[in-house]
Amino acid sequence: xxxxxxxxxxxxxxxxxxxxxxxxxxxxxxxxxxxxxxxxxxxxxxxxxxxxxxxxxxxxxxxxxxxxxxxxxxxxxxxxxxxxxxxxxxxxxxxxxxxxxxxxxxxxxxxxxxxxxxxxxxxxxxxxxxxxxxxxxxxxxxxxxxxxxxxxxxxxxxxxxxxxxxxxxxxxxxxxxxxxxxxxxxxxxxxxxxxxxxxxxxxxxxxxxxxxxxxxxxxxxxxxxxxxxxxxxxxxxxxxxxxxxxxxxxxxxxxxxxxxxxxxxxxxxxxxxxxxxxxxxxxxxxxxxxxxxxxxxxxxxxxxxxxxxxxxxxxxxxxxxxxxxxxxxxxxxxxxxxxxxxxxxxxxxxxxxxxxxxxxxxxxxxxxxxxxxxxxxxxxxxxxxxxxxxxxxxxxxxxxxxxxxxxxxxxxxxxxxxxxxxxxxxxxxxxxxxxxxxxxxxxxxxxxxxxxxxxxxxxxxxxxxxxxxxxxxxxxxxxxxxxxxxxxxxxxxxxxxxxxxxxxxxxxxxxxxxxxxxxxxxxxxxxxxxxxxxxxxxxxxxxxxxxxxxxxx
Numbered sequence: 001x002x003x004x005x006x007x008x009x010x011x012x013x014x015x016x017x018x019x020x021x022x023x024x025x026x027x028x029x030x031x032x033x034x035x036x037x038x039x040x041x042x043x044x045x046x047x048x049x050x051x052x053x054x055x056x057x058x059x060x061x062x063x064x065x066x067x068x069x070x071x072x073x074x075x076x077x078x079x080x081x082x083x084x085x086x087x088x089x090x091x092x093x094x095x096x097x098x099x100x101x102x103x104x105x106x107x108x109x110x111x112x113x114x115x116x117x118x119x120x121x122x123x124x125x126x127x128x129x130x131x132x133x134x135x136x137x138x139x140x141x142x143x144x145x146x147x148x149x150x151x152x153x154x155x156x157x158x159x160x161x162x163x164x165x166x167x168x169x170x171x172x173x174x175x176x177x178x179x180x181x182x183x184x185x186x187x188x189x190x191x192x193x194x195x196x197x198x199x200x201x202x203x204x205x206x207x208x209x210x211x212x213x214x215x216x217x218x219x220x221x222x223x224x225x226x227x228x229x230x231x232x233x234x235x236x237x238x239x240x241x242x243x244x245x246x247x248x249x250x251x252x253x254x255x256x257x258x259x260x261x262x263x264x265x266x267x268x269x270x271x272x273x274x275x276x277x278x279x280x281x282x283x284x285x286x287x288x289x290x291x292x293x294x295x296x297x298x299x300x301x302x303x304x305x306x307x308x309x310x311x312x313x314x315x316x317x318x319x320x321x322x323x324x325x326x327x328x329x330x331x332x333x334x335x336x337x338x339x340x341x342x343x344x345x346x347x348x349x350x351x352x353x354x355x356x357x358x359x360x361x362x363x364x365x366x367x368x369x370x371x372x373x374x375x376x377x378x379x380x381x382x383x384x385x386x387x388x389x390x391x392x393x394x395x396x397x398x399x400x401x402x403x404x405x406x407x408x409x410x411x412x413x414x415x416x417x418x419x420x421x422x423x424x425x426x427x428x429x430x431x432x433x434x435x436x437x438x439x440x441x442x443x444x445x446x447x448x449x450x451x452x453x454x455x456x457x458x459x460x461x462x463x464x465x466x467x468x469x470x471x472x473x474x475x476x477x478x479x480x481x482x483x484x485x486x487x488x489x490x491x492x493x494x495x496x497x498x499x500x501x502x503x504x505x506x507x508x509x510x511x512x513x514x515x516x517x518x519x520x521x522x523x524x525x526x527x528x529x530x531x532x533x534x535x536x537x538x539x540x541x542x543x544x545x546x547x548x549x550x551x552x553x
Contacts, residue, residue, distance in 0.1 A: 009034035011139050013521040014156050015081040016494045017409055021521045030082050031319035038132035039090035040079040044155065045137045046097040047075045048190055049117040051183035053104045058180065060109055068100060069179040070169055070346065072186075076162035077333040081495040082296070082316035086335035091125050098122065117190055149524035150199035151189050153499070156522070157206040158182055160500030163248070163314070164213035164461060166333065170251045170346055173220035181209045200530060207507030210500040214464035218379075221250060221462075226280035227380040228458060232372040233277045234290030235442075237365045238266055243355055244292055244306050244365075246270040246299070247313030248459055249332055250279070252350065256311065257285040259352050265359045268292040270302075271316070272435050275458035278376030291373070292365060295408035295438040303328070308362040309355045311342070315495065327362070329355055373441050377455040379468040388451060390476055393486065397448050399427040400551065401487045403470075405463055405501065406436040407494030413517040414439060417492055419543045421445065421454075425551070429453050431469065434460030436492040463501045467508065482510060488550040489513040490540070493520070506535050516540035 008025035012018065017029045027033055032040075050072060054064045075093055078084045098121050105111060105118070116136070122128060131137060142148035161182060168174065188194060188202055222228075243265060245253055253269070253276050260267055266289045269276050274291045276282050293302035296316035303310050303320070309327040312334045320328045320336065331342040331350060344350035382389070392398040402424065408414060421430060421440035430440065430453060437456055445453040457465035470482045479485060491513060493502065499520075505513060512535075519528060519539050531537040540546060 010037040012037050013139070014152070014159075014496060016407070016518060016520070017411060018521050021518050023521060032085060035129070035132075036085055036087055036090070038138065039087055039094070039128065041138035042128060042132040043075050043090050043094050043097070044079060045117060046094050046101070046120070047072050048186045049115070049120055050097050050101040050104070051186040052115060052118040052190065053101050053108070054183050055180075055187050056108060056110070056114075057104060062107060064104075066174065068104070069174075069176070069183075070166075071097065071100065072183060073162045073165045073169065073179070074333060076159045077166050077314075078335075080159050080163065080315050080333070080497070082318070083314060083333050084330075084335040085317065085319070086337050086341075088337075089335045091128055094128055095123060115190055145524045146196050146526045147194075147199065149522055149527040150196060150203060152522045153503075153520075153527070154185060154189060154199070154203055154206050156496040156499040157203070157210060157503045158185060158500075159496040160498070161206070161210055161213045163497050164210075164217040164500070167249060167251075167461060168213075168217045168220040170249065170332075171220040171224050172347075173216055173223075175212065175216050178209055178212050178216065181205075185209070196526075203503060204507050206500070207503035207505070210504035211464075211467070211507060213500070214461070214467070214504060217461055218464045221279075222378075222380075225250060225254075225282065228275065228278035228376040228378040229280060230374070230381055231278040231376040233274065233375050234372055235292070236290070236370040237268075237292065237367045238289055239364050240264055240266045240287075241359045241362050242266040242268050242289070242292075242306065242308045242365050243359050244268050244270050244303070244308065244310045245273055245313065246296070246310060247315065247332075247334060248272050248461055249313035250276055252311065252313040252331055253282070255350055256352050256355075257282065257288060260287055260356055261285065263356055263360070265356055268306075268365065270299075270310070271296045271438075272459045273313075275375055275456070275462065278378075278458070293368065295435040297408065297410045302368065305366040305368055307365055308359045311352070311355060312336075327358060369442075371442075374452050374454065375456050375458075377452070378457050378462060379465040379472070382455065382457075382465075382469050383472060385451065386472065386476065388449065390473075392449055392451060393477075397427060398429055398451070399425065399486065401429050401431055401485075402550070403431045403466055403487060403489045403491065404436060404440075405431070405433040405457075405460070405466060406492040406498050407460065408435045408438050408492065409494045409517075411517060414492065416517060416540060416543060417490075418443070420490065420546065423543050423547055426453075429455060431455050431457065431466050431487075433457040433463045433466055434498070439492075460497045460501065463504075467504070470510075482508070483512070490546065490550070491515055492517065510535075512536035512538075514538055514540055514546065
């Protein structure tokens with residue numbers, strides 16, 4: 001007999017580190033408490049109901065405001081793993097969502113047949129608490145394991161897509177067709193008549209939205225800040241007090257750099273903010289020192305050593321130690337109880353003065369490493385050296401490219417990716433994006449005729465660059481499919497942005513992707529079999545066996 005939420009305190013299996021690779025039922029491995037997890041489920045439930053109303057309004061020929069579209073996007077974004085741990089945020093966002101939905105329902109000509117999800121309304125925190133553990137809310141509301149698996153796969157893809165859309169929206173870029181597609185997909189997740197085959201197709205349709213979302217964000221970033229350039233990024237420190245900025249939001253970095261000019265305070269990027277050092281627009285700031293530290297999961301030690309304040313613009317937050325909690329700030333979709341949140345809506349200038357004033361009173365960062373690492377190899381930079389790349393392939397200097405994009409994480413099994421990179425032959429090149437790069441971007445892997453053996457395209461949000469690079473190579477080598485190129489895919493995943501990247505690759509027809517360090521817990525055996533048989537997806541093995549398999553030796 002299937003267990004329900006009443007048998008657990010919570011149920012969440014959206015990230016790679018979920019307990020026992022089955023699901024977190026008492027507290028999240030990420031540090032998320034049960035009540036927070038349940039409130040996040042309720043916010044998704046409310047967003048589906050709002051999407052049902054917006055979809056019906058459009059069917060009646062009525063307009064849905066941009067603010068409503070952006071509300072749904074932010075709702076999804078706040079529930080991404082390690083983004084927001086603050087219950088008050090989820091109470092407030094659920095209340096706003098239901099109030100907006102209530103107003104929009106009154107605009108409908110035909111209110112007949114709305115689902116219970118669309119009609120749900122409450123207003124108090126106590127009512128939200130009670131509803132958040134109701135059988136119809138959350139992952140386990142879907143009894144059939146395969147249908148549940150597909151619904152959650154799509155949901156997590158939409159959460160990842162919301163990240164792309166939010167970052168683009170902040171820069172003034174939007175695409176209503178994507179917003180409509182996201183909302184229509186949320187509504188279809190309420191349709192019990194959809195078969196598994198229809199949900200598989202909806203999964204690929206979600207991948208199509210992902211490709212459009214990645215293109216939108218790429219256009220937003222490069223139009224605003226220029227195309228990334230090949231850059232040597234400093235990983236040492238200076239003697240000035242500093243602010244460490246983490247997450248993914250480039251607009252927050254821009255505003256922080258502007259407000260710290262002339263204050264004597266330096267700014268360092270952390271984790272997924274590393275690629276910002278390669279954008280031309282940011283190179284004009286002489287107080288942007290470089291990158292401090294590694295991937296998100298090492299932040300407890302590194303944030304303490306940094307000495308100054310830290311600004312989290314998005315995920316990934318690790319519950320902070322008391323020793324630095326008073327200097328951890330959040331903004332945007334991020335939040336943590338007891339940490340100061342810097343407010344600011346889209347188009348507004350955020351006030352970072354409190355962070356800057358605290359930084360002035362702090363000691364400079366403790367040096368934890370020295371040297372430089374390469375960055376800035378997004379699509380235009382690679383296209384600029386395309387002739388050299390093609391020549392290296394044709395002359396046998398480059399035998400194969402390995403796409404090793406995705407996420408890093410705490411599990412020791414992820415050392416596989418470091419060992420894999422070390423073991424690759426000298427005539428191979430790694431294409432990467434996301435914080436997975438921290439498993440090998442500080443290794444001395446050398447270059448091939450001036451082409452670095454680690455080509456870093458940027459954040460996980462910048463995986464679109466890897467798509468464009470593959471499509472460009474297919475065009476140059478005149479092959480019908482990227483699957484005919486000397487490219488292998490060995491991708492690490494952790495959270496939902498990696499899920500939308502995966503769905504986007506599947507939509508584009510990429511096959512034989514190796515996914516690790518474990519396959520997602522939310523894939524039922526039958527759904528996993530469909531992915532294996534249709535797309536050739538598989539898990540990882542040993543380094544030696546996988547290299548032999550990839551290289552056909």
